[in-house]
Amino acid sequence: MATVDECRAALQKLAERLAANAAQAREKLDFDRTLACRVTDLDVAFHGRLSGGQIIDLTDGDDPRAKIKLTSSSDDLVELVNGRLNVMAAWTSGRIKIEAGMMDLLKLRKLL
Known part of the structure; x- marks a missing residue:
C-alpha cells in the first residue's frame, strides 16, 4: 500500500507534467473545474x-462539491500517474471510479 506522501507526490507529479505541457493540455482541456x-x-x-490545462491549488482534504471526482486505492493512484496502469482498463474493471458530467468526461478522455 502506498503512503499518503506517495499519493501526494504522485498528484504533484501529474500537476507538474500537465504544467510542462500546458499549451498542449490547454488545447485539450479548455475548461475550469474543481476536482x-x-x-x-x-x-x-x-x-x-x-x-487552463493545469492542476492548480492542489491541497489536502476533500471537496464534496468537486465537479470531477476520482476514487482509487493508493497503489492504483500511483500506478496511474506513473503510467503503469491504463486508465480505461482500470475504469472499466472498477479499479478506479471517475465521477464527472458527460461533457467533462468527453474532454478528459482526450488526455487518457
Missing part, C-alpha cells in the same frame, strides 16, 4: 482545480 481525488484505502483526499 477531488479520494484514496479509499488510506481514507484521505486531495482537491484542487483543473484550469
